[in-house]
Amino acid sequence: xxxSSHVPDPRLVTAYAEHCDGPLHRVNPWxxxxxxxxxxxxxxxxxxxxxxxxxxxxxLAVYGVAGLPYRRLAAWYTLxxxxxxxxxxxxxxxxPGTPIAGAVATPVGGLSVTWAGATLxxxxxxxxxxxxxxxxxxxxxxxxxxxxxxxxxLLPRPVDQVALLTYRFTFVMVETLEELLKAVVSxxxxxxxxxxxxxxxxxxxxxxxxxxxxxxxRLVKSMEARGYDGDITVYGHxxxxxxxxxxxxxxxxxxxxxxxxxxxGVVA
Amino acid sequence: xxxxHLGEGSFPLWALAVWTALGVGLLSAVVYRLxxxxxxTRQIALAGIGAAASFAIFQLNVPIWGxxxxxxxxxxxxxxxxLLGTLIALVVNVFSAAMGHGAVGLLGxxxxxxxxxxxxxxxxxxxxxxxxxxxxxxxxxxxTVGLSVGAVVMGGIILVSGVxxxxxxxxxxxxAVAGLVGFNLGVALVEGVLTGFVVQFLASVRPDLVGIGAxxxxxxxxxVTA
Numbered sequence: 001x002x003x004s005s006h007v008p009d010p011r012l013v014t015a016y017a018e019h020c021d022g023p024l025h026r027v028n029p030w031x032x033x034x035x036x037x038x039x040x041x042x043x044x045x046x047x048x049x050x051x052x053x054x055x056x057x058x059x060l061a062v063y064g065v066a067g068l069p070y071r072r073l074a075a076w077y078t079l080x081x082x083x084x085x086x087x088x089x090x091x092x093x094x095x096p097g098t099p100i101a102g103a104v105a106t107p108v109g110g111l112s113v114t115w116a117g118a119t120l121x122x123x124x125x126x127x128x129x130x131x132x133x134x135x136x137x138x139x140x141x142x143x144x145x146x147x148x149x150x151x152x153x154l155l156p157r158p159v160d161q162v163a164l165l166t167y168r169f170t171f172v173m174v175e176t177l178e179e180l181l182k183a184v185v186s187x188x189x190x191x192x193x194x195x196x197x198x199x200x201x202x203x204x205x206x207x208x209x210x211x212x213x214x215x216x217x218r219l220v221k222s223m224e225a226r227g228y229d230g231d232i233t234v235y236g237h238x239x240x241x242x243x244x245x246x247x248x249x250x251x252x253x254x255x256x257x258x259x260x261x262x263x264x265g266v267v268a
Numbered sequence: 269x270x271x272x273h274l275g276e277g278s279f280p281l282w283a284l285a286v287w288t289a290l291g292v293g294l295l296s297a298v299v300y301r302l303x304x305x306x307x308x309t310r311q312i313a314l315a316g317i318g319a320a321a322s323f324a325i326f327q328l329n330v331p332i333w334g335x336x337x338x339x340x341x342x343x344x345x346x347x348x349x350x351l352l353g354t355l356i357a358l359v360v361n362v363f364s365a366a367m368g369h370g371a372v373g374l375l376g377x378x379x380x381x382x383x384x385x386x387x388x389x390x391x392x393x394x395x396x397x398x399x400x401x402x403x404x405x406x407x408x409x410x411x412t413v414g415l416s417v418g419a420v421v422m423g424g425i426i427l428v429s430g431v432x433x434x435x436x437x438x439x440x441x442x443x444a445v446a447g448l449v450g451f452n453l454g455v456a457l458v459e460g461v462l463t464g465f466v467v468q469f470l471a472s473v474r475p476d477l478v479g480i481g482a483x484x485x486x487x488x489x490x491x492v493t494a
Contacts, residue, residue, distance in 0.1 A: 004329035007337065008367040040373040043277030044284060047433060079337070079369050083275050086451070087431070090444035094436055116435065123433050128275020132368035139366045156299055158307050159355060165316020166323065166359050173317070173324035181328075194332045194458070202465030205325060205340065209347065210470065212321035213477060216313040223309050 003178060006078035008136065010170050016140040017147075022067035024141040028241035029150055031249050032138040038252035039134050043127040045260050049119055052126035059133045066141050073133065080132045081125070088124040092117035145236025153238075169215070176211050180204045276371040283429035284373050291376025294383060298354045315352040318344055319359040326364070332458055341418070342411030343463045345386025346393045347470075347477060353386030354379070381422045389414030393467075394479070403471035403480055408464025415456035423449035 003009065017025070024032070039059070046052050063073065097116030104111045139147075144167075151163045181204065184191060189200055241249070261267040279287070302311075322339045330338060339360055345353035361378045364370040370378055393410035401409070423445045427438060434441070471480045 003327040004337065007327050007329075007369065009327065010323075010363075010367070013367065036372060040276055040371075044279070044281050044373060044432065046277075076368055080275055086448055087278075087426070087444060090447060091431065091434055091436060091441075094440050094444055096435060120431075120433050124275060124278055124431070127277030127432070128371070131276035131372060135366055135372065136368045158302060158312055159295070159299065159358065161312045162315040162319060162355050163359050163362065165313065166319040166363065169317045169320035170323050170363070173320045174327060177324050177328060192331055194330055198462065199465055201330065202462060202469050204328075205343075205462070206466040206469035206473075208325060209318075209321050209340075209343070209466065210474060210477075212317045213314065213347070213474075216310070216317040219313045219317065220310045223313065228309055 003174070003181070006075045008072075008076050008139075009174070011174060012072075013136070013139050014144055014171070016068060017143050020067055020141075022065070022141060024062070024066035024137060025143075027141070028245050029138075029142045029146045029238050031241045031245040032142060033150065034241075034249035035252055036131070036134060036138060038249065038256055039131050041253070042256045042259075043130050045256065045263075047263060049123050049126070051259070052123055052130070056126040056130045056133070059130050059137070063133055063137045066137055068137060068140050073136065076136065077129065077132070080128050084121070084125045084128050088121045092121045095120055143236075146238050149236045149238045165219075169212075172215070173208065173212060177204070177208050180207055276373055278371075278432050279374065279377075279429040280432050284376075287374070287380065287425060287429070288376035291379040294354065294380060295358060298351050302351055302355075311352060314348060315355050315359075318348050318352070319356040319363075322356060322360050323363050326360075326369075330458075330462075332455075338455075338459050338462070339382075340411075340459065340463060340466070341382050341385040342389035342414040342459065343407070343466055345389040345414060346407065346410060346463075346467065348386075350383075350387040350390050353390060354383040357382035357386055377425050381418045381425070384421045385414045385418035387414075388417045389463075397478075397480055402468075403478060404464040404468040406464075407467025407478070408460045411463035412456055412460025415459055416453055419449050419452035419456055422452065 039055070042055055043052065046055065064070065092113050093111055095114050095117035097114035099112035099114055100118060101112065142150075148164055148167060151167065152160050154160075155163055181191070184200060184204065189197065191197055191200065194201065240246075258267075322341070322344050326337050326339050328337070341353075341357060341360075344356050348356060358375075358379050361370055361375055361382065365372045365375060389410045392413055393406055396406035396409060426445050426448075427442055430438070431441065436444075467478055471478050
């Protein structure tokens with residue numbers, strides 16, 4: 001029994017950011033953040049499957065160019081894909097249009113996937129996976145200190161303080177949880193059946209939270225002993241992006257804007 | 269912890285703007301309350317590490333229906349209170365979106381869903397404890413109802429927004445969304461029972477954390493416990 005393999009482990013994500021040196025590691029974090037915004041905008045306003053597929057293929061290529069592992073990405077797609085299937089799956093059957101194959105008779109009537117339904121499914125998958133892929137790319141190529149600096153700059157106080165502590169202690173809490181799981185397994189627990197071992201689960205989770213709360217109580221003392229006045233000092237600094245990157249980011253937004261103008265017929 | 273179970277780009281742009289504005293409005297109100305109430309160091313530390321614990325717990329695969337992941341938002345609400353619970357929901361959603369789970373553009377909507385879970389669970393738990401309920405039924409009941417409210421809010425947000433690119437009438441979309449909400453209600457029940465056991469465990473080792481058998485006058489006056 002261990003932690004899930006289809007949820008990205010923040011320790012692994014950070015290890016890629018700290019120890020690898022691909023082309024995207026050298027891109028300014030502000031630029032990567034701006035591209036995330038442009039991609040969110042793009043997958044929201046683009047209406048054609050071919051364009052969405054092209055954008056998704058581009059982000060996949062960028063992920064590979066950054067030197068990141070495709071095999072892990074496939075495992076990490078489980079939850080985003082589940083999200084798509086959970087709503088787009090039924091929609092593929094409900095969407096009005098021409099059936100792809102004949103309808104299957106069911107007690108509630110004919111059931112068929114329409115071309116429009118299948119297209120919608122593919123569109124939603126491309127939209128979702130595009131940003132999930134690039135968000136992971138950005139997370140796996142941006143160093144801890146840079147992420148901390150961005151959090152401190154972007155979020156209002158006291159949310160930034162909470163986020164910085166969360167980022168710092170996520171690694172500790174994951175290790176705490178992992179050690180608790182090992183302890184249970186070493187005592188003969190299997191954790192394969194929830195209901196039979198519900199109390200064990202409750203103790204694992206309860207102890208994790210208890211550890212968190214007691215750690216926070218100790219942290220308060222150390223923060224106050226260091227004269228904490230509502231500001232956690234972040235030593236990292238992220239400079240402004242160079243002109244070429246600024247132009248590239250602006251270009252992304254210009255392309256999205258241009259697409260909207262063409263798509264809505266404002267520009268013929 | 270319910271989520272808008274749609275990926276990035278699934279809502280039209282106007283819906284993205286509306287839910288983001290509402291999410292920002294809720295967070296602004298929470299930050300304002302915390303700032304004017306004078307936030308203490310212990311509250312920041314609790315929220316920070318509580319969010320880290322919630323995010324870490326999400327890594328655990330619970331073997332139900334092929335595997336579900338939980339953030340225990342109801343429990344976080346019960347332990348941290350409505351204000352810090354909302355902040356924790358935001359931070360966990362930000363970190364989840366960075367890991368490809370959830371969506372950057374749907375942060376506002378997801379914060380509304382998770383904040384409703386934490387807030388309802390907190391107030392219901394306080395009410396049930398006030399009625400002399402034991403730790404398990406109070407924790408399980410409060411978390412189940414809180415998470416169920418979150419699931420319904422989630423379904424409502426999808427129904428109001430519609431799905432980008434879908435020509436489906438709202439009535440038919442409601443059928444698809446009802447299935448999703450139904451599944452989440454099932455998960456809410458399981459997570460609620462689990463929360464009940466965790467609250468029972470915490471009440472046995474640290475009753476002060478859940479306000480059972482200890483004075484919680486301070487918690488009621490500030491809206492922040494633990």
